[in-house]
Amino acid sequence: MxxxxxxxxxxxxxxxxxxxxxxxxxxxxxxxxxxxxxxxxxxxxxxxxxxxxxxxxxxxxxxxxxxxxxxxxxxxxxxxxxxxxxxxxxxxxxxxxxxxxxxxxxxxxxxxxxxxxxxxxxxxxxxxxxxxxxxxxxxxxxxxxxxxxxxxxxxxxxxxxxxxxxESKLPVTPNKLARVANYLLEHCHLETPIEDIADQFGYSASYLTRQFKQYYKMTPHAYRLNRRIQLGQLALKNGVPIAEVANAFGFSDQAHFQRVFKERVAATPNQYRSIHR
The missing domain is CATH 2.60.120.10 (Jelly Rolls)
Structure with missing residues (x-):
């Protein structure tokens, strides 16, 4: 580059x-x-x-x-x-x-x-x-x-x-759907199948995906992945090695973490750690 x-x-x-x-x-x-x-x-x-x-x-x-x-x-x-x-x-x-x-x-x-x-x-x-x-x-x-x-x-x-x-107000999210979102945020490091999460909250997987995307503008899987990147950014700023971050937040390997990270941050994890003062 x-x-x-x-x-x-x-x-x-x-x-x-x-x-x-x-x-x-x-x-x-x-x-x-x-x-x-x-x-x-x-x-x-x-x-x-x-x-x-x-x-x-x-x-x-x-x-x-x-x-x-x-x-x-x-x-x-x-x-x-x-x-x-x-x-x-x-x-x-x-x-x-x-x-x-x-x-x-x-x-x-x-x-x-x-x-x-x-x-x-x-x-x-x-x-x-x-x-x-x-x-x-x-x-x-x-x-x-x-x-x-x-x-x-x-x-x-x-x-x-x-x-x-x-400007119009943001739509109000149904309480049960908000609980699903909160679960995904708190357990983002786990690879629990979306089907199991949907069943846990009384949804079918297809209905949960449609409703979730309507209110959160991304699928439950993408929402969970996005949260991993948010936490990964914080860990990188605190000096945690890239390989440890990738492993801690459920990525299959460092290459997978780097690809997903760059799609959302427009920088590689290593570039993100570089601070210009």
């Missing part, structure tokens, strides 16, 4: 609630539908893309911001022949909720999902780029990085909440 296509990750132990990724040349990147534990926002720096968010599809291009709530299935892939570069910021929801409450942006310190998938705002776009450049800077003071991050997020959510009335 050439330097222009090498994904760059920024992380800092002093700011453990945030991660920033920079893809400089991603015209060959292809994501499968996936989700994140964190609240996420991307800034498209170049090219055009089809952005799938739950069951909504948008045509987005350079200058746009794309937004994903935690556990919301999405995929954003460049159009054929188009260049593709972007920043992607992942933020811990509990920390973000307290930040917004402390600064008077929201009335509660508990996390409430944003209702906007996509924004076109030259002001917010330029603020995002300026914030990202400060975080990636090798010479910026820690206080400057924290101030830039917090200022951007507060200003952003003031705009997001104003636009919320124009």
């Amino acid at each position: 050439t330097p222009t296509t090498q994904p760059l990750f920024w992380r800092d132990t002093a700011l453990p609630f945030v991660e920033l990724r920079h893809i400089i040349d991603g015209h060959k990147v292809r994501y499968v539908p996936h989700s994140h534990e964190q609240w996420s926002i991307g800034a498209i720096l170049g090219g055009e893309s089809a952005y799938l968010c739950a069951d909504r599809i948008y045509d987005v291009a350079a200058g746009d911001l794309v937004i994903m709530n935690p556990q919301l299935v999405h995929a954003c892939n460049p159009k054929v022949g188009s260049p593709w570069s972007y920043y992607m910021l992942h933020v811990d929801c509990d920390w973000l909720a307290k930040l917004l409450h402390r600064n008077g942006v929201r009335s509660t310190p508990s996390w409430e999902p944003s209702q906007t998938d996509w924004l076109t705002s030259p002001d917010l776009f330029e603020r995002y780029k300026a914030m990202a450049e400060i975080l990636f800077s090798e010479y910026g003071a820690q206080s400057d990085k924290t101030a830039a991050l917090e200022s951007f997020l507060c200003h952003l959510f003031e705009s997001i909440d104003k636009a919320a009335a124009q």
